[in-house]
Amino acid sequence: MARAANFKNKALLFIGVSVLLVLAAQVLSTYWLSILTLVLIFGILAMSLDILMGYTGLPSFGHSAFFGVAAYTVAILSTRYGVGFWGCVGGAFLLSTAVAAIFGLLVAHTKGVYFLMITLALSMVVWGLAFRWVGMTSGDNGISGIPRPDLGEAVSMGDDVNFYYFVLAVYIAVFLLIYLFLRSPFGQSLKGIRESESRMKNLGYNTWLHKYLSYVVAGMFSGISGILWAYYNGFVSPSDVEITASFEAFLMVILGGPGTLVGPALGAGIIIFLQNFLSAFTERWLIVIGTIYILTILYLPHGIMALNIRGLKFNKTKTLSNDQTSGGTS
Amino acid sequence: MEFWIIQSLNGLSFGALLFLLASGLSLIFGVMNIVNVAHGSYFMIGGYLGYSVFLRTGSFVIACLAAAVAVAMIGIAMHFFLLRRYSTHFPQVLMTMGFALIFRDLTLVIWGGDPLSLATPAVLQGSFHIGPITYPIYRSFVILIAIAVAIGLWAFNEKTSLGAKLRATVDDNQMATGIGINVPMVSSLMFGLGAFLAGFGGVVGAPILGIFAGIDFDILPLAFVVVIVGGMGSLKGAAVGSILVGVVDTLGKALVPDLSYFTLFLPMAIVLAIKPTGLFGRA
Incomplete structure (x- = not known):
């Protein structure tokens, strides 16, 4: 009964927040929108x-790689080859997922610190291409002039409100997809691997395959955010795939609370808001997020979602408290 | 032919710098089971501090030692005041990540954004010639330094009682505690030694690589690849991995500059496919 009530609460909250986000476009100024x-x-x-970190127990230091691959694909296809919106989206989606599928072969059998170091090294490969492969990526200058998506005459994406609705629609779809993915038997098996991989293996699960698929799915969704970013910003540069970008994404999850879906979304909100708010006062953004990192570890080790807010308990399991970094390969 | 020999030698000298960084990274992992994300920052801070000390004293040797000791102090302080408090490893790794970001920005505040360069010491300037091959003396010197450090670390590890305690801690942390080894002290010391070597490498590498904000995250992944290839916690692995990565990276940059990072990816992928724990790593 409590579980059903909890589910109802969550569903109501989800619908409420969605409605608020839709209404926000009518209320907020262009800047805040x-x-x-x-x-x-x-x-x-x-x-x-968070699919990787919170649910599968694989802390990735290179998650911006797929974000970057997708953003760069959109940029290159649209500015250099004049490919239309759907072509760009399809190409970026396929390529970022394909890169995740290839990287996954190298990382899926590792865990803990090995996983962390290999993902970071692999993301450096992507950064290296963005930075050095000047003929394709324009190197340090980045690629500018990415047009907003074109969905026909009726909806002009040049309009910020329309673009916001577009992003919101994708966001809600992705949120529900990830939610369903994680609640599926497959998603439950990922949690099992997080808690005890050897036990899952003994139960007959092919843990390698499950970890691999989790990695590819996470890379795929990361690619979707990269596509949106390219269209939002109209400009991509190697700084989008720098290590610091991956660290920022990592902080969003840690701050919000790994192992919850709402936490990372909240963490992203806090970090993005702070970044824009503080940029008016200081250029020392890295010091700020470095400090947030340390303070989060010291005082909020399980993230904001671990705080029990009005009986709405999101985080039933304590994640990352177990020693995940020890041990080598499985 | 000359091209290959000179590029290989360049690769060796770069590998020598990587060894100074990666050996500490590997040792810290061996003892504490954590990855120190701030290790590249130690290298960068070492370079900057060495530059400032050199400006005041004019002595390259003093610059090397002062910077290395100062960075070692930073490492020990980080470990003693913060990392030590956690019994699990994940928070420690995250904390070093926070420090890495702070260090990057702090060096920008203190030394500014323009790249700095440290002159090669007068004694070591110039090149020597063997047949058709001309090679800078300083780069050879760096290779010799790394060999000396490697021998020193090996002797420390194998021949001293502290080294024996260290090996015991690497093998079985709990058992080491049980027989009365002060594991937190050994950990602090290792953290300091690793930081010392990284800071030292930063100064020694400055005449070759230059000093700039960003070298921290440029070189960190390379050091990671070294320990991934060589195997975590193994000195031998760090040495072999450094040579391999140094040479492959240098040849890659010379042959296919556009795809140079890609060339690194290849040996790592091959090693991981054959031996997931690295060449000398234990499962």
């Missing part, structure tokens, strides 16, 4: 990372 758009885009990135 653009920040909210950004929050949603990075919310998708953080939620996709």
